[in-house]
Amino acid sequence: MDAMQLLLWARGPALGIAFAIFLFGMLLRLFEIYSLGRNKDLAPPRSHSPGSGWRTVVMRSFSAKSMLKASMLTYVTGYTFHIGFFVVLLFLLPHIELIRSITGLHWPALPTPFIDLIAVASIIALIVALISRVMNPVKRFLSGFGDYLAWAVTLLPLLTGYLAYHHLLLDYTRMLAMHILSVELLLVVIPFTKLTHMATLFIARWYNGDWFARKGVAS
Amino acid sequence: MADETLLDVLTKRGISRRAFLKFCAAATSLMALPPSMASAVAEALMQARRPSVIWLSFQECTGCTESLTRSHSPTLESLIFDAISLDYHETLIAAAGSAAEAARENAMKEAYGKYLLLVDGSVSTKDGGIYSTVAGKTNLETLKEAAAGAAAIVAVGTCSSFGGLPHANPNPTGAVPVSDIIKNKPIINVPGCPPIPVVITGVLTYYLTFGTLPELDDLGRPKAFYGESIHDRCYRRPFYDQGKFAKSFDDEGARNGWCLFELGCKGPITHNACATTKWNQGTSFPIQSGHGCLGCSEPNFWDAGSFYQALSTPIQPVTAALGIGVAAAAAAGIGVALANRSTKADAKAHHQTVTTNDLEK
Amino acid sequence: MSASLQKGLNALREVMDAPIASFFSSCVHCGMCADACLFFTETHDPKYTPIHKLEPLRRLWKRDYTLFGRLGKLLGLSKPLSDEELAQWSPLVYDSCTLCGRCSLACPVGNDITYMVRKMREGMSVAGHAPEGMISATKRTIEIGSPMGVKLPALQAQIRAQEKETGLTIPIDVQGADYMAVLSSMEIINFPEYLGALAKIFHKAGVSWTLSSEAFEATNSGIQIGASDIAREIVLRIVTAAEKLRVKHVISPECGHAFTALRWEGPNLIGRPYHFSVVHILELLDELRSAGKLKTVGKEDKPLTFHDPCQLVRRGGVVQQPRTLLGDVATDFREMSDPGILNWCCGGGGGVSANERADELRLTAFKRKKTQLDELGVHTMVTACANCRIMLEDGLEHYNMNVSVVGLTELIANHLEE
Numbered sequence: 002m003d004a005m006q007l008l009l010w011a012r013g014p015a016l017g018i019a020f021a022i023f024l025f026g027m028l029l030r031l032f033e034i035y036s037l038g039r040n041k042d043l044a045p046p047r048s049h050s051p052g053s054g055w056r057t058v059v060m061r062s063f064s065a066k067s068m069l070k071a072s073m074l075t076y077v078t079g080y081t082f083h084i085g086f087f088v089v090l091l092f093l094l095p096h097i098e099l100i101r102s103i104t105g106l107h108w109p110a111l112p113t114p115f116i117d118l119i120a121v122a123s124i125i126a127l128i129v130a131l132i133s134r135v136m137n138p139v140k141r142f143l144s145g146f147g148d149y150l151a152w153a154v155t156l157l158p159l160l161t162g163y164l165a166y167h168h169l170l171l172d173y174t175r176m177l178a179m180h181i182l183s184v185e186l187l188l189v190v191i192p193f194t195k196l197t198h199m200a201t202l203f204i205a206r207w208y209n210g211d212w213f214a215r216k217g218v219a220s
Numbered sequence: 221m222a223d224e225t226l227l228d229v230l231t232k233r234g235i236s237r238r239a240f241l242k243f244c245a246a247a248t249s250l251m252a253l254p255p256s257m258a259s260a261v262a263e264a265l266m267q268a269r270r271p272s273v274i275w276l277s278f279q280e281c282t283g284c285t286e287s288l289t290r291s292h293s294p295t296l297e298s299l300i301f302d303a304i305s306l307d308y309h310e311t312l313i314a315a316a317g318s319a320a321e322a323a324r325e326n327a328m329k330e331a332y333g334k335y336l337l338l339v340d341g342s343v344s345t346k347d348g349g350i351y352s353t354v355a356g357k358t359n360l361e362t363l364k365e366a367a368a369g370a371a372a373i374v375a376v377g378t379c380s381s382f383g384g385l386p387h388a389n390p391n392p393t394g395a396v397p398v399s400d401i402i403k404n405k406p407i408i409n410v411p412g413c414p415p416i417p418v419v420i421t422g423v424l425t426y427y428l429t430f431g432t433l434p435e436l437d438d439l440g441r442p443k444a445f446y447g448e449s450i451h452d453r454c455y456r457r458p459f460y461d462q463g464k465f466a467k468s469f470d471d472e473g474a475r476n477g478w479c480l481f482e483l484g485c486k487g488p489i490t491h492n493a494c495a496t497t498k499w500n501q502g503t504s505f506p507i508q509s510g511h512g513c514l515g516c517s518e519p520n521f522w523d524a525g526s527f528y529q530a531l532s533t534p535i536q537p538v539t540a541a542l543g544i545g546v547a548a549a550a551a552a553g554i555g556v557a558l559a560n561r562s563t564k565a566d567a568k569a570h571h572q573t574v575t576t577n578d579l580e581k
Numbered sequence: 582m583s584a585s586l587q588k589g590l591n592a593l594r595e596v597m598d599a600p601i602a603s604f605f606s607s608c609v610h611c612g613m614c615a616d617a618c619l620f621f622t623e624t625h626d627p628k629y630t631p632i633h634k635l636e637p638l639r640r641l642w643k644r645d646y647t648l649f650g651r652l653g654k655l656l657g658l659s660k661p662l663s664d665e666e667l668a669q670w671s672p673l674v675y676d677s678c679t680l681c682g683r684c685s686l687a688c689p690v691g692n693d694i695t696y697m698v699r700k701m702r703e704g705m706s707v708a709g710h711a712p713e714g715m716i717s718a719t720k721r722t723i724e725i726g727s728p729m730g731v732k733l734p735a736l737q738a739q740i741r742a743q744e745k746e747t748g749l750t751i752p753i754d755v756q757g758a759d760y761m762a763v764l765s766s767m768e769i770i771n772f773p774e775y776l777g778a779l780a781k782i783f784h785k786a787g788v789s790w791t792l793s794s795e796a797f798e799a800t801n802s803g804i805q806i807g808a809s810d811i812a813r814e815i816v817l818r819i820v821t822a823a824e825k826l827r828v829k830h831v832i833s834p835e836c837g838h839a840f841t842a843l844r845w846e847g848p849n850l851i852g853r854p855y856h857f858s859v860v861h862i863l864e865l866l867d868e869l870r871s872a873g874k875l876k877t878v879g880k881e882d883k884p885l886t887f888h889d890p891c892q893l894v895r896r897g898g899v900v901q902q903p904r905t906l907l908g909d910v911a912t913d914f915r916e917m918s919d920p921g922i923l924n925w926c927c928g929g930g931g932g933v934s935a936n937e938r939a940d941e942l943r944l945t946a947f948k949r950k951k952t953q954l955d956e957l958g959v960h961t962m963v964t965a966c967a968n969c970r971i972m973l974e975d976g977l978e979h980y981n982m983n984v985s986v987v988g989l990t991e992l993i994a995n996h997l998e999e
Contacts, residue, residue, distance in 0.1 A: 003439065005519045008489065009535060012525065016534045017541030024545030025552070032553030033647050034602040036560040043848035045858070047898055061691050067919045068687050071616040079611070079689070094463060095532035098482060102533035110463045139612035142627035148610050172438075173449055174489045174518075193649070198690050201606035206691030208600035213685075216845065217898025218922055220686055556648045563645055567594035574707055574810035576723050579716045581584045581709040 004175035011181035019185035026192020027200055034204060042215060052219035057210025058203050060219070074137075078130040085123030089116055089159065117166060124159050127152065151194045157183035227266040240265075250422040250497075251434065252444040264429040271428065272331035273338060274324060275309040276366055278359040279352045279386040279395055280341025284377035285311050287414035288421075304336070304424070310354075321355050328369050336427065337370035337405075339363065339398050342379040342386045346394025360401065367402045372433065374408045375399065376420060378516055381409035381440070388522035399440060406433050409440035412492060413516035419445045419493055439519065441491065450487035450513050453495035456480070474510060484528040485512030492517040586664040589708025593641050593662075596700040602646065604697060605639045607690040608632055614694055617687035619925050619949040620677040620942065631684035631694045634673040637662050638701045664708065671710040674701055676939035680838075681891040681926035695896070702807020711806045712936040719802040722815060727798045728935065729766035736797055739769055743777040749784050751776065754826065755791035760865070761828040761857075762792055763799035763819055763843070765836035767967035775835060775967070778994030782866065785997055786874035790832070796822035799834050801842035805932030813850040816842055824856050833861045835988055837892030837930055837966040844897070861893065862990055863965055867902040870909070876998040877909045884913040884959045885987075888950070888973060889924035890966035903965055903989055910996045911963075917953045925949045927964075929972030947976030954984055965989045 002010070069076055090096055094110035101107040131152055134140040161180035164170045171179065191197065213220035230240055244262040248255065277285070289312070306312065307327035313320050328335065341359075344351040349360035367373060375398045378384040386395035399407050410423050423442055426434045434442040451457065459465070459479040466473035466480055479485070487495075490513050494505040506513055512528070515521040525535030572578075614631040615621040621629040643650035644659050653659045684694040705711060718728035725732060740751045752758065760783075768775045783790050796818040803812025823831050833840040844859040860868075869875040887907060893899045900921050907914050919925060928946040933939050950973065954962065962984055964970055973986050 003519060005489070005521075005524075009520055009524055012533075012535045014536070017536070017538050020538050021541040021545035021548070024542060025549045028546060028549030029553050029556065029648055030606060032549070032557045033560065034599050034606065036553075036557030037564065037597055037599045037602050037646065039599045040849065043852070043854050044845045045848075045854065050898075057691060061689060064689070065686065065923055067923060068613065068617060071622075072611075072613045072687075075611050075613055075616075094460075094465060094481060095530060098530035099532045099534075102529060103538060110465070112463045113461045134610075137612065138625070139615040139621070139627045139630050140610065143610040143612060143630060143633060168452075177489060195607075195609050198607040198609050201603050202690040204603040205600070205607040205693075208603060209685060209688075209691040209693045212600075212693055212696065213896075216896060218895065218900070552648055556651070559651065560646050563594060564597065567591050570591050571595060572588070574808045576716075576720045576811065578583050578588060578707045579709065579711055579719060579806070579808065580582045 004172060004178060008174055008178040008181070011178045011185065015182065015185050019188040023188040023191060026189075027197065030192060030197050030201065034201065039208070044215070046215035047217035050214045050217045050219070052210055052214035052217070054207035054209075054211035054214065057213070057220050058206045061206045061209070074129075074133055078126045078133065081126035082123050082130060085119045085126065086155075086159065088119045089123065089162070092116060113166070117163070120159055120163050124156065124163065127156050127159070147194045150190065151196050154183070154187045154190045155196070158187055225267060225270070229270065247422060247425045247429075250418065250444070251426050251442075252447075261425070261429050265425070270305045271371075272327050272335040273304045273306050274327060274335055274366055274370070275306060275312075275338040275340070276359075276362060277310050278339065278341030278343050278363070278380065279393065280377065280379050281385070282311055282340075283414040284340040284412075284420075285309070288417050304428075307331075307335075318355075328366065332369040334371050335369065336424075337366050337373045338376055339373060339380040340376045342383050342395035342397060343401055344386070344393040345396050345401075346392070349394075351393035363398065363401055367405055370405055372406045372408065372427065373398060373402060374410055374420075374423060374427075375440075376410050377415055378411040378413045378519075378521070381411035382519035384413065385522055387520075407440055408433055408436065408442060411439075411441060411446075411517040413514070413521075415517070416445075416493055416497055416499060418497060437491070441517070445493045445497075446491040446517065448491065448493075448496075450490045450492060450495045450507070454487055454507060455495070456507060469510065477510075480507060480510070480512040482530055483512050484526060484530060486515030486518075486521070486524065486527075486531055487513040488531060490515040490518055490521075584707055584709030586662075586667070586708050589667060589704040589706075589710070590641065590662060591704075592707050593638060593701070593704035594645060596703050597642060597646055600693065601638070601697055601700065602642060604692040604694070605635075605642050608692060609690060611689060613687050613689060614684040614692075617683045619681075619683075619928060619946045623946045623948045624942070628673065629677045631678070631698075632688075632692065634670070634678055635694065635697050635701055637666055637670055638697060638704070667705060667708050667710045671705060671712065672938065672942075674698060674705055674710075675712050675715065675932060675936060676942050679891065679926050679928065679931035679933050680896075681930060682896045683891075683923070683926070686895070686923065699804075699807060703809060704807075706806050706808045712932075712938050714936040714938065715802065715806045715932045718932075718935040719806050719808070719811060722798070722800070722802040723811065726818075727766040727769075728800055728802050729770060731766045731769050731798070733794055733797075736764075736769055736792075739773040739776060740792075743773055743780065746774075747777045747780050749777075749780040751780050752791040754794055755789075757827050758789045758791040759829045760788060760790040760832050760860075761823050761826055761830070762790055762832040762834065762862075763839070764792075764797055764834050765800045765839055765967050766798060767800075767836065767971060768834055769797075771971060772835075772967055772988055772991070774991050774994075775988060778988075778991045779832075779862070781994045781997055782869070782875065782990070785876075786869045788865075788869070788874075791826065791828065793819075793822040793826060795825075799836055799839035799843065801839060801846075802932075802935075804838055804842045804846060805935070809850055812842065812846065816847045816850055819843060820847065820851060820855060828857055830858045830860050830865075831855075832865055833859055835862060835890075835965045835967055835990055837890040837897075837968060840897050840899075841892045861897070861899050861902075863893070863899050863902045863906065866906055866990065866993060870906065875993070877993065877996040878998045879996055880910055880912045881961070881992070882912045883961055884915055885911055885961035885963055886915050886917050886954075886957055886959050887920070887989075888917070888927065888962050888964040888969060888986075889921060890964060890969045891924075891926050891930055893965060894924065895922040903963075906989060906993055907963060910992055915957055915959060917957055919953070925953060927969040927972040928976065929968060930966075934968055934972055943972070944976060944979050947972075947979065950976060951980050951982065954982065960984050961987060963987045963989050963992060 092111040093116045161183045165176035245258045248258040308324040343359050349358035352359045375381040380398045383397045456479045464478040465482045466478045498505045644654050682695045721730050722728045801815045928943045
C-alpha cells in the first residue's frame with residue numbers, strides 16, 4: 002500500500018472500526034459495572050459532611066501533602082504525562098478540527114511549537130514512568146503484559162505525532178498515516194486493558210467519596 | 221527536422237546566445253543542480269538533436285496541454301517545444317484522422333527505441349478498455365504499442381501518473397495510471413492537476429541534457445520538483461505554527477492571509493513546487509489566492525475527503541460506526557447485565573447462614 | 582467444621598458490587614497504595630501492596646462478571662480460584678491489613694481498597710482461611726458473649742470496683758434511660774477506669790444512662806473476620822437490648838471497630854434502621870461540652886500528642902472532637918506528622934491484635950508509629966481506642982520507648998470540675 006492509500010484507509014474505514022470497538026468496549030464495561038448494583042446504605046449518614054462523591058471525583062486528582070512526598074516520582078510523571086497528553090490532544094488545531102468534524106464542538110488552538118514542547122515533556126514522562134515501572138519493586142511486582150502493552154499504545158500516538166511534525170523516520174504522508182493508525186490502535190486496545198480507567202476512575206472516585214462522605218470525611 | 225540541434229532552431233528564431241544561456245542557468249537551478257553545471261547543461265542542449273516525442277492523450281481533460289501551451293507571449297516553455305520534435309499530439313497536430321495516425325506510426329517506426337513517449341490521461345482497463353478508444357483502438361492497446369519503442373515515458377499530469385479523476389470512486393472505467401500497465405520502461409511521473417508548466421519543461425530539459433531520468437521519489441516523481449511538501453515551503457506556515465487560521469473564506473483571518481488548514485488545505489501531504497515556483501511565471505498559487513491546496517499532485521486526491529474539510533478529519537462519516545458500536549454494546553451489555561444479576565442472585569440463593577462451624581474446615 | 586472453597590467462592594460472588602467492579606476496572610498498578618500502607622513502608626516487601634491483597638477477588642470478578650472473562654472461562658483460557666491460592670492470601674488479607682483505610686485515601690483513581698478487603702474476608706472466612714486466633718475470638722464471642730471471654734460476673738466485679746472508686750452508682754438495665762453504654766472487653770479487663778470516667782462525667786452533666794446486662798460487649802468479631810451473618814448476630818444483641826430498654830441513644834465506647842460495627846455496618850447487617858441513634862463517646866462529650874455541661878479545670882502541661890484511631894477518625898468521621906476536648910485539658914498538645922484522617926495505624930486493628938500469627942509483622946509495622954513519635958519527641962500519647970492502647974503499649978515496650986499511653990475519656994474525667 003502506498004503512503005496515500007494507507008493514510009486514506011486510516012482516515013476512512015479504520016477510524017470507524019476503531020471508534021466502534023472503543024465505544025463497544027467502554028459501554029460494555031459500564032454495563033458490567035452498574036449491573037452489579039450497590040446495596041442501599043441503611044445507616045444514617047452524617048448531616049453535614051465536608052465530602053461527597055462528586056467532590057472526590059475532582060479532588061482526588063490532588064494528593065494529600067504527605068502522599069505527594071511518599072510517591073513523588075509517580076505523581077510527577079503521572080501529572081506531566083496526563084496533562085501533557087490532554088493539552089496535545091485538545092489544543093493542536095488538527096485535533097480540534099477532527100473533534101469538530103465529529104461533534105461540532107471547537108475551541109481556540111495553541112501554537113504548534115508550544116504543543117511540540119509539551120509532547121516532548123509527555124514522552125519523556127512516559128519513558129521515565131516505564132523505567133520506574135521496571136525498577137521500582139512494587140511497580141515491577143504489580144506489572145504484567147497488560148501494563149507494558151498499555152504503555153506502548155499510549156506512547157505511540159505521541160511519538161508518531163512528534164516524528165510526523167518533525168519529518169523524521171518516514172516521509173510525512175506515511176508518518177501521518179502511522180500516527181492516525183497508532184491512535185486507532187490505542188482506541189481498540191483501551192477497553193481490554195487498565196486504560197479503561199480513563200472512564201471508570203470517575204465512577205470509582207464517586208463511590209469512594211460517597212462512602213467517606215456519609216461518615217463525614219472528605220476523601 | 222529531427223536532425224536539427226536546439227541551437228540551430230533557436231538561432232533560426234532569432235534567440236540570442238545570451239538568452240539561451242540565461243535559459244540554461246534557470247533550468248539548472250530549477251532542477252536543483254549546482255550553478256556550476258549551467259555550462260554543462262548549455263553544452264548538452266546546444267548539441268542535442270531534437271528527439272522525437274510522441275504525446276498520447278487518453279482519459280484526460282486536456283488541462284495538462286492547456287497548462288503547458290496556453291501562453292500569450294513566447295516563454296521559456298515554448299522554447300522547449302522548439303527543442304523537441306513533437307511528432308504526434310492530438311490537440312496540436314495539424315493533420316487529422318488517418319493522416320494523423322499515419323504520422324504517429326511513421327514517427328514511431330523511424331525513431332524506434334529512441335523516442336520519448338509523453339502520456340496524459342489515465343488508461344481504461346475495464347472490459348478490455350473499451351471505454352476510451354482512439355481510431356478504433358483502445359488506449360490500453362495504443363499505450364502498449366507505443367511504449368514498446370519508447371526510450372522513456374513521461375506521465376504528464378495526475379491522471380497518467382496516478383489515475384487522477386477517472387480513477388476516483390467508483391472508477392467506472394477501471395482507470396489506471398501508466399505505471400500500472402508498463403513495467404519494463406523508465407517512467408517519470410510528473411503529476412499535478414495540471415502540473416506546473418515549468419516543471420514539465422524542467423523534467424524534459426533534464427532528460428534532454430543528461431539522457432537519463434532525474435532522481436525520483438518512491439512515487440516516481442522528480443525530487444527536484446516534488447521533494448518538498450507545500451506546507452514546508454508555504455509562506456503562510458508561520459500562521460499555522462502560531463495558531464492563526466482562517467475560519468471561512470471571507471473572514472478576517474482570510475483577509476489577513478492566515479493559514480487555510482481549517483478550510484481544507486492539503487498542503488502538508490502534498491508534494492509539488494507550487495509554493496516556491498508558483499504559477500503563471502511565478503505570479504501566484506492557490507493558497508496565495510486564498511484557497512487551500514487540493515493535493516492535486518498526490519494519488520487518490522479526489523477520494524481524500526472533501527477539499528473543504530481539514531486534513532485531520534475523517535473522509536467518511538463515522539456516525540454509522542458509532543451507532544453500530546453503541547448498538548452492539550447495548551446488546552452485549554444487556555446480555556452480560558442479565559448474566560451478572562443471575563450469577564449474583566444464584567450466589568445469594570446458595571447462601572447458607574454462616575456459623576462459627578463454617579470458619580474451619 | 583464445614584468451611585469449604587465452594588462456600589468461599591459463593592461468598593465472593595455474593596459480595597461483588599458496582600463499586601468493586603469500578604475499582605478493579607480503574608487500578609493502573611501505580612503502587613501508590615503501597616506507599617500509604619505501613620505494612621509495606623516498614624517492610625519494603627511488595628507483596629504487602631494493598632491492591633495485591635485483592636488479587637483473588639479480582640480474578641473472580643473477571644472470570645464471573647465480565648463478558649470477556651466469561652468467554653475466557655468457557656474456552657478454558659483462565660484458571661479458577663483454588664483453595665491453595667486462598668490459603669496463600671490469608672496472611673495478606675488478615676495479617677498485613679488492619680482495614681485502616683489509608684490506601685483508600687491514597688489511591689489516585691479512587692479505589693476504596695479497604696472496602697474490598699472487608700468484602701474479600703467474607704469469602705476467606707468461610708473457606709476456612711481466617712487466622713486461628715481470630716476464629717477463636719469469634720467463637721468466644723458467639724458462645725460466651727465476648728472475644729476475651731468476659732462474662733457478666735466479670736463486668737459486675739468491675740462495676741463494683743468503679744462504684745467504690747468513684748462513689749457513684751453505675752446504672753444497669755434502667756428502662757427509658759437516654760443513653761445505653763456498651764463496652765469493649767479490652768476496656769472491661771484492662772482499662773476499667775473508663776467505666777468510672779463515664780460515671781463521673783454523666784453524673785456531672787446530668788445525663789441519664791445505663792448499661793445492659795444482656796448486651797455490654799461492643800466489639801464485633803464478625804466484622805473483623807469477615808462473616809456478616811456472625812456480625813449480625815453480635816450486633817443484634819445490642820440492638821435488641823437497646824430497643825428493649827427503649828433508650829434514645831447507644832454510646833459506642835473507646836474502641837475503633839465497635840464504632841464501625843454499630844454505627845455504620847449494623848443497620849445494613851440487620852436490614853433496617855435502629856430505633857435509636859448511635860453516638861461515639863467522644864461525640865457525646867463534645868456535645869456536652871458545647872452545651873456547657875462538661876466543665877473541666879486544670880490542664881496537663883506536659884507535651885502530649887494524639888494517636889487517631891483509624892476506625893474512629895478516618896473511617897468514622899470523628900476528627901475534630903478529640904482535638905477540641907484535648908484543647909481543654911492540655912496546654913502543649915502537639916500534632917504528629919500526618920494528623921487526623923491521614924494518621925498512621927497502630928498496626929493492631931482489624932483483627933490483627935487477636936492474630937498471633939501476625940505478631941512479628943505487626944511489631945515491624947509499629948516502626949512507623951515509632952518514627953512519628955521520635956520526630957515529635959513527646960512522652961505522652963493520648964488516644965481513644967482500647968485496642969490501639971494495648972497495641973501501642975506493646976509496640977512501645979518492644980522498642981523500649983519511654984512513652985505512656987492515656988485514654989482521652991479518662992483524661993477528661995480526671996479534669997472534671999468538682
